[in-house]
Structure formats: structure tokens, C-alpha cells
Amino acid sequence: MNTEMTRGYSFILLMLWFALGFSSCSMDEKVVESKPNILFIMTDDHALQAISAYGHPLSQLAPTPNIDRIASSGALFTSNFCGNSICGPSRATVLTGKHSHKNGFMRNTNIGFDGTQQTLPKILGKNGYQTAIIGKWHLVSEPTGFDHWEILHDQGEYNNPDFITKQDTTQKFGYVTDLITDMTKDLLDKRDPEKPFYLMMHHKAPHRNWVPAERHYHLYDDTEFPMPDNYFDDYEGRYAASQQEMNIYRDMFEGHDLKLSTEKGVDSLRYDPWPHVFMGRMTDEEKETFWKAYHKKNESYFELDPADSVAIAKWKFQRYMQDYLAVIKSVDESVGEILDYLDENGLSENTLVVYTSDQGFYLGEHGWFDKRFMYEESMLMPLMIRYPGYIGEGLQVSNLTQNIDFAPTFLDYVGLQIPDDMQGESFRPLLENSTPEDWRQTLYYHYYEFPGFHSVRKHYGVRDERHKLIYFYEEDKWELFDLEKDPTEMNNIYGLHGTEEITDKMTQELRALQDKYEVPEDHR
Incomplete structure (x- = not known):
């Protein structure tokens, strides 16, 4: 029917x-x-490569069976992208259905999200929904439009984090992923069962500095993860890529990120610029457990020849992967707990469940961690959605979608009018086998935060099914990639003989998108 x-x-x-x-x-x-409930699960910096439903070799060694449950019982999006690959701006886009220049939150260093503007939770709240957010907020200002909010301070901490409410700030003892899961279930227990809910469960994990739960300290100690072929990229022909400061073996902090001690067996970290958010949050007992685990794990590093830079670079990649993927194990456990809760409480059939991350992330591609660039690994966002009876099981959506589309889609599913000033489109038709003939063929992207962490230059660009054109406008540097022939974006073909036609086509489309989305002249 x-x-x-x-x-x-x-x-x-x-x-x-x-x-x-x-x-x-x-x-x-x-x-x-x-009307359906909506459970929106968002992680921070969860790379598509680290979700086993997507089939990447890394994830096959560190599977995510519970997250995969959403994909297998619903839809998996393979071409879902963000419009500005950085935490706060992506979250602002999800709330508003608008690109960064329209919602006003373009950089993490902004003074704060303008909470007076129209947002998805405000619209839902006015139409009978209970609205809440638990976990990561990262928009500086206090949340508006929510009946209940309990958010992490800034980035949040992995151990014994502070949570902010309308009334106060309270430290909760435990591991952050577990705490957010328990708080979410507790809120669901206390909800008004006569009203539908819109609940945003936002995990800190797997954001830097990738501190696993104690139970997972040794989870991947004996696993060797495959290193990307371009791990030792020399960035030839890509000026901005050569200027970044997000290289695993050059720029990671050996104490904060890699958990290396100053000397073998010494309970003191190497460089850590934020000790108050790492070891400073642990109890004495937790510190003892941490050092017992990591002294053993660090032994192989101290056996390396200090002059062997290649061996050290490879060791750092493995440590990064072991910690990053161990952190994701807790997220997968969290998702399993929440899905089980929905089943046990008769909520699964009428709840639209979404799993995504605020952007993609580098897991050694180009030698990097972090995000920001318009290249595929950071622009691609994982996305899976289930809604029994409305979304078929095992569906794959390959059409171009973007985070500006989330709010319009949710409004469509609950039967509410989509405001004219939202810039996204509902992708509900894509989930119901009725893709519009005029569905978008191109995407707009714009990154603003320079100077800033990791020294990624400002840039904007356009992507279609095959090509990507990027302009680093303060340096006047262009890049063009053929994603079919060069999926890892190693060869900048801009200006080469034979690319004139596609360059002209992509440039025209870029200008058309800037006009469509009303990008101000001073942002072009």
C-alpha cells in the first residue's frame, strides 16, 4: 500500500x-x-571509512554492527556531503537548512550561533513535538528551541565531563559516550508519551584526542590496519594541501593525541597543550589504569630507531587507528543500546532514526587527520536512515544530497510545510523510489576558517557526479579533479590542455550556485 x-x-x-x-x-x-518521532544521532568526526556498512577495508577490521543495523533496516546514503567541513558550521546547517553564510555561523571561532533565528526544533516544537538535545552542541551560545537541553562544555571531555543545563554546570563521572547514552534513555523514560519527540543525541566521540573507554584500551593492540596508498603524499600541484598543518606524523601532538610518555615507563605525557581536558579529568585510579595500559602499548615505539622517520610515521598511523577505532566501538555500543531501547518500548515502528556525523574525516589519506578541505574524505558525510513502513530495507541512495537537506526532509516526513527560506530540499522522494527529474546534479561548498587550527586556506567550489572545481580565493589558486580517473584527488588537472571545456562548465555552475544560494559578493 x-x-x-x-x-x-x-x-x-x-x-x-x-x-x-x-x-x-x-x-x-x-x-x-x-506523527513520527525523530531520533537524530550525530557523532563528531566519524569518517565514512570507519563504518562497516560502507565496506571500507579499515572498517572490516573494526566493524560497527549496531550502526549497520540502521542501514540494513533502512537506507544507506553513499553521496551525502556537507557544505562546510567543520563541526560548528555543519551543526548550524543541520538546525537551519541553510548554508553557513545564511545562518551566520561560518567558523568554529564565531562569537556564537544566532539562536533567535528559525530552526528545525523551533518549528517542530510549535507543532506539538517535545524537543531535546543531549551531548555535543559546540555552537557557543545556549541552545534555543528545545524543551530540554544538557550539553557538553565546548568540545567536551572523554572522562568525567561537565554538562551544562539551563540551571547550572555539573560534572558527571564516567565515560562520555556511556553518559550521553544513559542520559538519552533516561530522558526517553521521562518523556510525555502522548506527544511525538525530536531528540538529538550528539556524541563527542570520535573527536580528537580519541581516548577509548577503559574496557577498550587493548581492543586493537594486535590489529594492523591498512595504510592509505597516499599516506606519504608530497602534495605536488596542490598549494593549499602543501601548507596545511594536519599531518599525522608531523603535526599530531605526541602526548595529547598519541599518548606517548616522555620516557619509557614514565607517568608523564609528551606535549599536551590541553592537559585539563585529558589527564586532568581523570581520577587517580583512572590515571593508574591508563598508564598501566599505555606503558605496555608504547613499548614498541621506544624500540624504534629514532632516525627511522618512515617507521615512526607508520607507527603513529597505527596508534591513531587503534585509538580512533576503539573510541568508535563505544559509539557502536551506544547505538545498539538505543535501538534495543526503542524495540523494548514499542517505539521502533513510529520512530525515524538517523545516524550521521557532522562531516567526514581523514584516516591517513594524504597523511592527514582532521577535515576542512573540500576533498572527498572530509566533504563526505556518513548518513543512514530507517523508518519502518516508509523506507525500504537495504536501500542505497547514490543521488547527491547535502546537510542543508536534513531539516526539509524531517519536516516533510512529519507533514509540515518547508519554509521558503530553507535552502535544502527534502530527499524523501529519493527514499520512496520517486526521484524528481530535476534533482540536483551539483553541490556547493565553502570553507571560511583561516587563519585557524591546521592552517587550511579558505576555499569554495562545486562538485558534480564526476568533477570537482576548487578555488582557494585568497591565494588565487584553482584545482580541478576528475573523480572517475583520480578518486583520491592526487592530480590537479586545472589549466592542462584538454580541460578547457569542463573547466568552463564547472566555473559557470559554480557561479550559478553562488547566485542560487545568494552568496554575498565579499564571499566570492
């Missing part, structure tokens, strides 16, 4: 129920009750 027929029968039954006097609720209350 199709969606329209289902809605028609539901309406007739509702009218009969009301007419016969079997309902103590008003019709409006019944309509609200029939």
Missing part, C-alpha cells in the same frame, strides 16, 4: 473513532500523536 493510500485509510479510521465517541482526546491531539 503506498503512502497516500495509507494516510487516507488512517484518516477515515480516525474520523470513525472520533465519531463513535471512543476517544477522550481531541482530533488535533490524535493527529499529533500519529
Whole structure:
């Protein structure tokens, strides 16, 4: 039975129920009750390569079976992208359905998100939804439009983090991923069962500095993860890539990021610029457990020849992967707990469950960690959605989608009008086998934060199914990539003989997108 027929029968039954006097609720209350709940799970910096549903070799050695449950019982998006690959701006886009220049939050260093503007939770709240966010916020200003919020301070800490509410700031003892999971279940227990909910469960993990839960300290000690072929990229022909400061073996902090001690067996970290958010959050007992684990794990590093830079670079990659993927293990456990909760409480059938991250992340590609660039690994966002009865099981969506589309899609599914000033489009038709003929063929991207962490230059660009054009506008440097022939974006073909036609086409499309999205002249 199709969606329209289902809605028609539901309406007739509702009218009969009301007419016969079997309902103590008003019709409006019944309509609200029939709307789906939305559980929006967002992690921070979770690379698509680290989700086993996507099939990357890394994830096959560190599978995510619970996250995969959402994909297998719903839809997996393979071409979902962000418009500005950095934490705060991506979150602002999810809330507003608008690109960074329109919602005003373009950099993590902004003074704060403008909470007076229209947002998705505000619209849902005005239409009968309970709204809440638990976990990472990272938008500087206090949340608005939520009935309940309990957020991490800034980036948050892995051990014994502070949580901020409308009333106060309280330290909670435990591992951050576990705490957010328990808080989410507790809130679901206390919700008003007569109203639908929109709940954002936002994990800190797997953001830097990748501190696993104690139970996972040794999870991947004996696993050797495959290193990307371009780990030792020399960045030839890509000026901005040569200027970045996000290289694993040159720029990672050996104490903070890699957990190396100053000397073998010494309980003191090498360089750590933020000790208050790492070891400073641990109890004495937790520190003892940490050092016992990492002294053993660090032994192989101290056996290396200090002059062997290649061996050291490879060791650092393995340590990064072991910690990063161990942190994700806790996230996968969290997702499993929440999905089980929905099943056990009869909520699965009427809850639209979303899993995504605020952007992609580098797991050694080009020698990097972090994000920011318009290159594939950081522009690609993982996305999977399930909604039984509305989204078929095992569906794969390869059409170009973007985080500006999230808010319009959720409004579409709950039957509310999409505001004209939202710049995204509902991708509900893509999930119901009715892709519009005029669905987008290109995407716009714009990164603003320079100077800033990792020294990635400002740039904007356009991507279609095959090509990507990037302009680093303060340096007047262009890059063009053929993603079919060069999927790892190693060969900048801009200006080469034979690329004139595609360059002209992509340049025109870039200008058209800037006009469409009303990008100010001083941002072009």
C-alpha cells in the first residue's frame, strides 16, 4: 500500500473513532500523536571509512554492527556531503537548512550561533513535538528551541565531563559516550508519551584526542590496519594541501593525541597543550589504569630507531587507528543500546532514526587527520536512515544530497510545510523510489576558517557526479579533479590542455550556485 493510500485509510479510521465517541482526546491531539518521532544521532568526526556498512577495508577490521543495523533496516546514503567541513558550521546547517553564510555561523571561532533565528526544533516544537538535545552542541551560545537541553562544555571531555543545563554546570563521572547514552534513555523514560519527540543525541566521540573507554584500551593492540596508498603524499600541484598543518606524523601532538610518555615507563605525557581536558579529568585510579595500559602499548615505539622517520610515521598511523577505532566501538555500543531501547518500548515502528556525523574525516589519506578541505574524505558525510513502513530495507541512495537537506526532509516526513527560506530540499522522494527529474546534479561548498587550527586556506567550489572545481580565493589558486580517473584527488588537472571545456562548465555552475544560494559578493 503506498503512502497516500495509507494516510487516507488512517484518516477515515480516525474520523470513525472520533465519531463513535471512543476517544477522550481531541482530533488535533490524535493527529499529533500519529506523527513520527525523530531520533537524530550525530557523532563528531566519524569518517565514512570507519563504518562497516560502507565496506571500507579499515572498517572490516573494526566493524560497527549496531550502526549497520540502521542501514540494513533502512537506507544507506553513499553521496551525502556537507557544505562546510567543520563541526560548528555543519551543526548550524543541520538546525537551519541553510548554508553557513545564511545562518551566520561560518567558523568554529564565531562569537556564537544566532539562536533567535528559525530552526528545525523551533518549528517542530510549535507543532506539538517535545524537543531535546543531549551531548555535543559546540555552537557557543545556549541552545534555543528545545524543551530540554544538557550539553557538553565546548568540545567536551572523554572522562568525567561537565554538562551544562539551563540551571547550572555539573560534572558527571564516567565515560562520555556511556553518559550521553544513559542520559538519552533516561530522558526517553521521562518523556510525555502522548506527544511525538525530536531528540538529538550528539556524541563527542570520535573527536580528537580519541581516548577509548577503559574496557577498550587493548581492543586493537594486535590489529594492523591498512595504510592509505597516499599516506606519504608530497602534495605536488596542490598549494593549499602543501601548507596545511594536519599531518599525522608531523603535526599530531605526541602526548595529547598519541599518548606517548616522555620516557619509557614514565607517568608523564609528551606535549599536551590541553592537559585539563585529558589527564586532568581523570581520577587517580583512572590515571593508574591508563598508564598501566599505555606503558605496555608504547613499548614498541621506544624500540624504534629514532632516525627511522618512515617507521615512526607508520607507527603513529597505527596508534591513531587503534585509538580512533576503539573510541568508535563505544559509539557502536551506544547505538545498539538505543535501538534495543526503542524495540523494548514499542517505539521502533513510529520512530525515524538517523545516524550521521557532522562531516567526514581523514584516516591517513594524504597523511592527514582532521577535515576542512573540500576533498572527498572530509566533504563526505556518513548518513543512514530507517523508518519502518516508509523506507525500504537495504536501500542505497547514490543521488547527491547535502546537510542543508536534513531539516526539509524531517519536516516533510512529519507533514509540515518547508519554509521558503530553507535552502535544502527534502530527499524523501529519493527514499520512496520517486526521484524528481530535476534533482540536483551539483553541490556547493565553502570553507571560511583561516587563519585557524591546521592552517587550511579558505576555499569554495562545486562538485558534480564526476568533477570537482576548487578555488582557494585568497591565494588565487584553482584545482580541478576528475573523480572517475583520480578518486583520491592526487592530480590537479586545472589549466592542462584538454580541460578547457569542463573547466568552463564547472566555473559557470559554480557561479550559478553562488547566485542560487545568494552568496554575498565579499564571499566570492
